[in-house]
Amino acid sequence: MTFVTMDDGVRLWTATTGSVGPSWPVVLLHGGPGLWDYLGPVARLLDDGTVVHRFDQRGCGRSDASDDQRVARLVADLEALRRHWGYERWAVVGHSFGALLGLHYAWTHPDRVASLVHLSGTGLGDWRTPYRAERLRRMTERQVARLAELEAEPHRSAVREREFRTLAWFTDHADRERAWAWAAEDAAAPHAVNWTANRRLAAETDAWPEEAVRDGCRRVTAPVTVVHGTGDPRPITTAAALAAALPHGRLHALRDAGHHPWRERPTELRAILRAALATNRQGR
Incomplete structure (x- = not known):
C-alpha cells in the first residue's frame, strides 16, 4: 500500500496486487460517490492473471482530504495514476458510481483505455x-x-x-x-462517508443532459462490457440502453445477482471480467 501524490499535492491511497500476466493491467474504481475502496474481492478474481490497482478517490477513505470534488478532477487523478504506474494503455473496471467515472475517463482519454467494464452502473435514462x-x-x-x-x-x-x-x-x-x-x-468499515463529495458529484452528474452522455459514449473506442445483475434494484433496462449507445458495447446480465455480483455470482463474474481484460491483448 502506497500513497501517490497528485499535481495539487493531494495524496491518494493505493494498493497493487497480482503480477504481469497475459491480460491488460487493470485499475478498479469504487463507487459512492464519497465511499472508499471495497473492491478487494474483485481484485482477487483477477490478480492471478494480471496486475490489479485499487485506490481511494480523493477526499475518501485513506486518501487526503480535498474540497475539489468534480468529475473532471477525478478523471485527471486517474490519468495521473496511469502515468505514475507507467502504462501506455490499461483496462478500467468501475463499479456503481465508479462505472460512470470509468465511462467519463474512457471518452476523455479514449487512446488510453484498452477495455472498459461498466459494473452495476446506472446506465442511460430514468433509473431513479x-x-x-x-x-x-x-x-x-x-x-x-x-x-x-x-x-x-x-x-x-x-x-x-x-x-x-x-x-x-x-x-x-x-x-x-x-x-x-x-x-x-x-x-462496519472504519471510514467516514464523504457526504460533501457525494452531494457535489451526484449533483454534477445528475445535471448532465442525456444527449451529452450519448455524445460521450460515441467517443469511446474501447470495447465496453456492461455487467448488471437482474436482482440489482437499479434497473437493467438503463444498463441495456447504455450498452446500445456505445460503439462496442455488450450487455451481460447476471441472473439473480444484486449490486455486488462478486458476492452472489463470483464464478460468472470472474469469467466475464477475464474475457473483457483479455480483449485485443493477444498480438499486441
Whole structure:
C-alpha cells in the first residue's frame, strides 16, 4: 500500500496486487460517490492473471482530504495514476458510481483505455424511479421509518451510523436471506462517508443532459462490457440502453445477482471480467 501524490499535492491511497500476466493491467474504481475502496474481492478474481490497482478517490477513505470534488478532477487523478504506474494503455473496471467515472475517463482519454467494464452502473435514462420503487418494496414500513429517522440526524454515533448504513445498503442484494449480513459487514468499515463529495458529484452528474452522455459514449473506442445483475434494484433496462449507445458495447446480465455480483455470482463474474481484460491483448 502506497500513497501517490497528485499535481495539487493531494495524496491518494493505493494498493497493487497480482503480477504481469497475459491480460491488460487493470485499475478498479469504487463507487459512492464519497465511499472508499471495497473492491478487494474483485481484485482477487483477477490478480492471478494480471496486475490489479485499487485506490481511494480523493477526499475518501485513506486518501487526503480535498474540497475539489468534480468529475473532471477525478478523471485527471486517474490519468495521473496511469502515468505514475507507467502504462501506455490499461483496462478500467468501475463499479456503481465508479462505472460512470470509468465511462467519463474512457471518452476523455479514449487512446488510453484498452477495455472498459461498466459494473452495476446506472446506465442511460430514468433509473431513479424504478430504483426507489424496488428499494421500498424490499423494506418494511418500520425499516423505512427508521432509515428516515437516522438520515435526519446531523451527528450519528458509531453504532447508529452502522445501523444507518446497513438499512441504506441491505436492499442492494438479491439474496434476501443474506442481504442484511452483507450490508452489516460493509457498514462496519472504519471510514467516514464523504457526504460533501457525494452531494457535489451526484449533483454534477445528475445535471448532465442525456444527449451529452450519448455524445460521450460515441467517443469511446474501447470495447465496453456492461455487467448488471437482474436482482440489482437499479434497473437493467438503463444498463441495456447504455450498452446500445456505445460503439462496442455488450450487455451481460447476471441472473439473480444484486449490486455486488462478486458476492452472489463470483464464478460468472470472474469469467466475464477475464474475457473483457483479455480483449485485443493477444498480438499486441
